[in-house]
Amino acid sequence: MNLPPLVEGRLIRRYQRFLADVELLDGSRVTAHCPNTGSMLGLNQPGNRVWLSRSDNPARKLAWTWELVELPDGVLAGIHTGRANRLVAEALDQGLLPELAGYVGLRREARLGQACRSDLLLEFGDRLCHVEVKNVTAAVSGHEGFFPDAVSQRARKHLNELAQWVGTGQRAAVVFCVQRGDVMRVRPADHIDPDFGHAMRGAARAGVEFYALGAELSPAAIRLVRVLPVCL
Numbered sequence: 254m255n256l257p258p259l260v261e262g263r264l265i266r267r268y269q270r271f272l273a274d275v276e277l278l279d280g281s282r283v284t285a286h287c288p289n290t291g292s293m294l295g296l297n298q299p300g301n302r303v304w305l306s307r308s309d310n311p312a313r314k315l316a317w318t319w320e321l322v323e324l325p326d327g328v329l330a331g332i333h334t335g336r337a338n339r340l341v342a343e344a345l346d347q348g349l350l351p352e353l354a355g356y357v358g359l360r361r362e363a364r365l366g367q368a369c370r371s372d373l374l375l376e377f378g379d380r381l382c383h384v385e386v387k388n389v390t391a392a393v394s395g396h397e398g399f400f401p402d403a404v405s406q407r408a409r410k411h412l413n414e415l416a417q418w419v420g421t422g423q424r425a426a427v428v429f430c431v432q433r434g435d436v437m438r439v440r441p442a443d444h445i446d447p448d449f450g451h452a453m454r455g456a457a458r459a460g461v462e463f464y465a466l467g468a469e470l471s472p473a474a475i476r477l478v479r480v481l482p483v484c485l
Contacts (some may be wrong), residue, residue: 254340259320259472261303264316267297273319275303278311286318288333292403296322296330298372317406321472324433329470330390332431333447336475337388341428344466345375353382353426364456366414371425382424385411389431389439389465398436398465400429401446409452416459419422427456429465439465442485454485 265274265282273287284360285305287293292405292410302323307316307459348354358376363383365371371383391402403407429439441450457463 254336254343255475256320256472257306260303260317260471261472264297264299264303264322266299267293272315273297273303275305275319276315277305278287278333283317284303284315285319286315287319287391288335289319289388290334290408291390291401293332294402295324296332296390298325302476320442323471326435328433328435331468331470331475332390333458334388335396337386337430337432339433340468340475340477341386341430341466345373346447349466349477350428350464352479353384353428356382365418366410367410371411371415374409379433380423382426383415383418384425385415385427387427387429389429389436390433391442392433392436396432396435396437397482398431398439399442399445401442401449404446405449409446409449412452412456412461416456417460419460420480422463425460426432426462426464427453429463429481429483430477431465431467432470434468434470436481437484438484457485 260273262277267273273285302320305317356375356419360369361376363374372386373384374380389398392398418425441453443450463483466477467479
């Protein structure tokens, strides 16, 4: 995925979940939209180097959107969770995940259960596979990424719906989109949301498939390039 032209700055603060104040290289200060509902654990430290995109749409309340952050060790992380679905769809089109290759149709935001929608629905003739995409930006020492970075009842609900779908004889998968280059494996964040970890292991026992894809990032592009192990 090629990114729009980005502008560099330094993070002043992130607040009210969806807002971030940034000082640009010319010394001006702007307020940017933060397209990430999580805690952004380890990513939102004041002074971090960040990159923003700018929209010319006059209908937008905020012209700037926070896209990337550089950690103190130089690692880049993509914080725009809205880009994860497209990144995974691109990776599937390129055959990066053989287990989900060979589909003949792809639909987005397909209904799953009574009150949920899955991010992607893959069609293998009369066989269907609902795919839920989870963006991973949190990590601990040892190159281990984890999800979620905050308690998420919504994520647990999605797992339960996927498990029920598998019970009908169809397929379901969760793909962790790891938007940082230093993560080598992914696990549930039992230390943050133990109920999610419990639901994830239960879904795996029910037949839900779990995959993780790692990214290479630059201010010009983000691409998923490698398959990572998921450690239950």
